[in-house]
Amino acid sequence: MNGFGYRLGAIGIISTFFIIIFSTVLMPMVLFKPKDSDSFNNYKAMSGVGDPIRGRKIYIREGCLYCHTQFTRLQDRGYGPLVKAGDFNYETPHQLGTARTGPDLTNEGGRFPSEWQKAHLIQPRAVKPGSIMPSFSYLNNRDMNDLVAYIQTLGNGRKVEHYVEAPAEYMPSTWTGQELAKNRHVNTNDDASANAGRGIYTQNCAACHGLEGYGNGPNSISLMKKPANFSRPFYKQYSDEMWYYRIAEGVPGTRMPRFAWKLTPEEMWYLVAYLKTLPQEQEVTINSVEQLDKIEHIKLPKLTEQQFEPHHGNH
Amino acid sequence: MGAGLLASMEFSNPDMVHNIPQMSMPHLRMWHVNGVAIGWLSMGYVGAIFHMVPTLCKNKLHSERLGNLTMWAWNLLMVGAFCTLLNGNTEGREYAELGALLDVMAVIALLLITYNVWMTVVTRRVQKLYVSLWYFLGSLFWFPLVYIIGQRTFVSLPGLNDAIVGWFYGHNILGMWFTTVGVGMMYYLLPRFTQAPLYSHGLSMLGFWGIALFYAPTGTHHITQSPVPEWLKAIAIISSIFLLVPVLTVLTNFFMTMKGRWQMVVTDLPLRFAVTSCMFYLVTCTQGPFQATRWVNWYLHFTQWVVGHAHLALLGTFSFILTSAIYYSLPRLTGKEWHSEGLIRAHYWLKFLGFLLMMSSLTTAGLIQSAGWFMGIPIDQWSNTLGPYWFLRAISGVMIVTGQLIFFYNVVKSFYTSEGTAVKAKAREVKV
Numbered sequence: 001m002n003g004f005g006y007r008l009g010a011i012g013i014i015s016t017f018f019i020i021i022f023s024t025v026l027m028p029m030v031l032f033k034p035k036d037s038d039s040f041n042n043y044k045a046m047s048g049v050g051d052p053i054r055g056r057k058i059y060i061r062e063g064c065l066y067c068h069t070q071f072t073r074l075q076d077r078g079y080g081p082l083v084k085a086g087d088f089n090y091e092t093p094h095q096l097g098t099a100r101t102g103p104d105l106t107n108e109g110g111r112f113p114s115e116w117q118k119a120h121l122i123q124p125r126a127v128k129p130g131s132i133m134p135s136f137s138y139l140n141n142r143d144m145n146d147l148v149a150y151i152q153t154l155g156n157g158r159k160v161e162h163y164v165e166a167p168a169e170y171m172p173s174t175w176t177g178q179e180l181a182k183n184r185h186v187n188t189n190d191d192a193s194a195n196a197g198r199g200i201y202t203q204n205c206a207a208c209h210g211l212e213g214y215g216n217g218p219n220s221i222s223l224m225k226k227p228a229n230f231s232r233p234f235y236k237q238y239s240d241e242m243w244y245y246r247i248a249e250g251v252p253g254t255r256m257p258r259f260a261w262k263l264t265p266e267e268m269w270y271l272v273a274y275l276k277t278l279p280q281e282q283e284v285t286i287n288s289v290e291q292l293d294k295i296e297h298i299k300l301p302k303l304t305e306q307q308f309e310p311h312h313g314n315h
Numbered sequence: 316m317g318a319g320l321l322a323s324m325e326f327s328n329p330d331m332v333h334n335i336p337q338m339s340m341p342h343l344r345m346w347h348v349n350g351v352a353i354g355w356l357s358m359g360y361v362g363a364i365f366h367m368v369p370t371l372c373k374n375k376l377h378s379e380r381l382g383n384l385t386m387w388a389w390n391l392l393m394v395g396a397f398c399t400l401l402n403g404n405t406e407g408r409e410y411a412e413l414g415a416l417l418d419v420m421a422v423i424a425l426l427l428i429t430y431n432v433w434m435t436v437v438t439r440r441v442q443k444l445y446v447s448l449w450y451f452l453g454s455l456f457w458f459p460l461v462y463i464i465g466q467r468t469f470v471s472l473p474g475l476n477d478a479i480v481g482w483f484y485g486h487n488i489l490g491m492w493f494t495t496v497g498v499g500m501m502y503y504l505l506p507r508f509t510q511a512p513l514y515s516h517g518l519s520m521l522g523f524w525g526i527a528l529f530y531a532p533t534g535t536h537h538i539t540q541s542p543v544p545e546w547l548k549a550i551a552i553i554s555s556i557f558l559l560v561p562v563l564t565v566l567t568n569f570f571m572t573m574k575g576r577w578q579m580v581v582t583d584l585p586l587r588f589a590v591t592s593c594m595f596y597l598v599t600c601t602q603g604p605f606q607a608t609r610w611v612n613w614y615l616h617f618t619q620w621v622v623g624h625a626h627l628a629l630l631g632t633f634s635f636i637l638t639s640a641i642y643y644s645l646p647r648l649t650g651k652e653w654h655s656e657g658l659i660r661a662h663y664w665l666k667f668l669g670f671l672l673m674m675s676s677l678t679t680a681g682l683i684q685s686a687g688w689f690m691g692i693p694i695d696q697w698s699n700t701l702g703p704y705w706f707l708r709a710i711s712g713v714m715i716v717t718g719q720l721i722f723f724y725n726v727v728k729s730f731y732t733s734e735g736t737a738v739k740a741k742a743r744e745v746k747v
Binding site: 013014016017020021023024025028029031032033034060061062063064065066067069071073074075076077078083084085087088089090091092093094095096097098099100101102103128130131132134135136138165167224225249251252254 | 339340341342344345403404405406407408409460464467471472473474475476477478479480481483524527528531532534535537538540541542543544547550551613616617618619621622683684686687688689690691692693694695696697698699700705
């Protein structure tokens, strides 16, 4: 065997290896320098009781990244706009995360009031039944405030406009959605349609969601995940397509079945018309958010009054 | 592994441990990952290398005192890791959590180990290098390199660059250390157990250089949906798929070596561990490239499926081959037979069945999760459905930890028996 040829090959391959390392480690550092976007997490903007920069260290120390991610993807619905490369320039060490055992936190800031966040950190199951998040009650008050301040800065400047959005195949942007719209002969803003939907609601939905849609039907007593309370402002953001999608496909993990198997599209559209007429609950506004919690100075979206269980009844 | 078990129990019963920061799930997870990767697998690997390299070179380890020193350094490192990680003293970089002092210690220990092994090979008494030596030398060259680049202890990169380098490290600690040493051990152990020559030396070389070429750039496939440059993602995904080439060559080589000797698995327990490991390697490495492609990754990313895949690699494949190596080399090093074959059998079945249970429950949980993300439903609405799978995983954890405790008992018992049974094991030692 020719030893020299062997060695030549080895040298060639080792240098290729170094070129690969160079191109995947050093080259991105040189070539990839995104400009600051206008939507990065601005920790400096926060002033008040909590210090978000220290809160970030607590976030790292408590290992939140093992279950919570901090980037939204194209296919994620209800987690706000897609992140941009410039959003992450000041995120060192990065907290992109690898697993979503819990929800994504990219745009978490302002989604819940700070007291809710605090209660959730102390005993997650008190405000979100069935959650498997560990309790962080061992954090002292300062740590807790800083951590909450950090959470509230996340997604600063890219506030979520719509928490709910029907999947693309129900929207007019796809051919399935166009097909759906073409076959839709019910005007969902019409009183007559709503009246037609009322009977369908009483027959199919009232047993769990209650006659007035408060999520307090007789069946709700025995359910682990309580039926949705339609008087929540959350549901007032629902578009027609979203209502239709929910009714048609149900909610996996709950007792909400796929009504597409039982109802015709026409019946479901009538139901949508009725559901849209259900009243919103009495608005409870906190007049002195500043006094209640000084951390809370970034502007909260419409969901402020929801202290507990944003999507479901609180029975 | 105990930490992993505790963490998995907390998944099914989150209020089980309350108000103890050292035992909260994220802290346990840091310790679990580091304990398994840096503690159990790396330490076991170095031990196996220290045994296999001198036998392949037919000489002694270059410096046994240095070997002992690195062993103590590494154990000290693990004590330090235990104390810091459970208190949350982390750098906040996944898989590179260890603090600055421990990083420096690890790098020094690694460089010393590398020096020791390379010098052993330089002063060898056999002309030709067996393929295992290629793998060991390569790994010991890459691992310090990857570790130094990947730790980022003393540099502060902007977020996404940090992520790119982080995943270079996160994937290559697997690819250029666990895989390459593990495969090197398979190359050593299979011909030894079966008393048969390796099927093809040429194929094994192809596999080695294939891994060396295609593994390094794959890291970015962990963040294919984040806003990192597209060309980097493309390189990562393409080389991930190309990894099928070395994997299939390596496995062809193993299975052709085993040809006509499969019945030995029935009686030879260490061989059974090794062959199980090869089979799991096949599964991991066919899963891996497909998960890396955009369309599969799009659906499966962020879920427990990936966790299952990681366990398939580190537990199913590399832990099994390491166990096989320990079962092989301990009698030859101490000159004592194993205390009990029944316990080895129990260890095998507990670990094997426990692992299968873990894998299937995690994979199913992952599919449920990805369906949930796909439908765009808030996580708190479907997280309850995962309950049974968390519970099954905790059970599988109990089985695996029991298996490891039996193994530990067996090792201790074998060490502290009288010298009477020693002769047989010595006689079985065969040189290449």
